[in-house]
Amino acid sequence: MSQTILVTGASGQLGQRVLELILERPDAPKLIATTRTPDKLRAFSARGVDVRAADFEDEGSLEKAARGAERALLISTDELDRPGHREAQQTAAVRALAAAGVKHLIYTSIPNAERSKVIIAADHIATERAIVATGLDYTFLRDNLYMDLLLGTLPGAIATGQLVDARGNGKVAYVTREDCARVAAAVLADPSYSGKQTFDVTGPAAISSEDLAQIVSEVSGRKVRHISVPLAAVNSALLQHGFPERRASVYASFDASASNHELEALADTVERVTGRKPQSLKDFLTANRERLTP
Secondary structure (H helix, E strand, O other), X not given: OOOXXXXXXXXXXXXXXXXXXHHOOOOOOEEEEEEOOHHHHHHHHHOOOEEEEOEOOEHHHHHHHOOOOOEEEEOOOOXXXXXXXXXXXXXXXXXXXXXXXXOEEEEEEOOOOOOOOOOOHHHHHHHHHHHXXXXXXXEEEEEOOEHHHHHHHHHHHHHHOEEEEOOOOXXXXXXXXXXXXXXXXXXXXXXXXXXXXXXXXXXXXXXXXHHHHHHHHHHHOOOOEEEEOOHHHHHHHHHHOOOOHHHHHHHHHHHXXXXXXXXXXXXXXXXXXXXXXXXXXXXXXXXXXXXXXX
């Protein structure tokens, strides 16, 4: 008998893509989607998804919404500005899902969560530990940095000819959101993924900022060079561009993590789980060239 599966935060970009991928499966199980904004998922309701209102700020609402689900994908929230708040949201969600009777939790985490210099890694490791403490089966998907995020930062680098960061010679195993969604959908929908396991989810290569500048130059046709600066300079630049202090510190901490070589380990998870090789950075940027040089 097919299991009932659940996706939290289903109105976000990752959540909606996971829903799409599961609906495409010939053996698609019964699917519950929880969100604070059910209206955003009307199209999925029309396709048979059971869309239920739930808010991580209201633990009871999520417990009620999750009833009947046996496997759940807990997508980490986008709360970055209030220290400790995301940890509280997510650990409440873990309690709610366990109380609702979920048997296997899949959680989107971060590489090297135990020792990462990324400020919000503390939220991830606290959530992982809360999941372990339930005694439930789990799969931690430790997604590397999305290539998709580069589409917001690289146009500026191309315009100025300078890729400025504090990553030194550290490398990043960039992965597409699409590949992360494919892994999450496959693990969620396939009950053979059982027990307690942790998967790093990475692209096919670890890329330094020097490598990135070269790839961007080739794809855009405009020369871009990498300039390495101290971490404090990155933080100051973010503040000058209007970022709130907390968010600037969070974003800068990803440079600290990269420079500490925490984001460069490669894994074969994407190909092993989905049967398809992960997309390369050059192929991704080439496919999105028009967004790099508007």
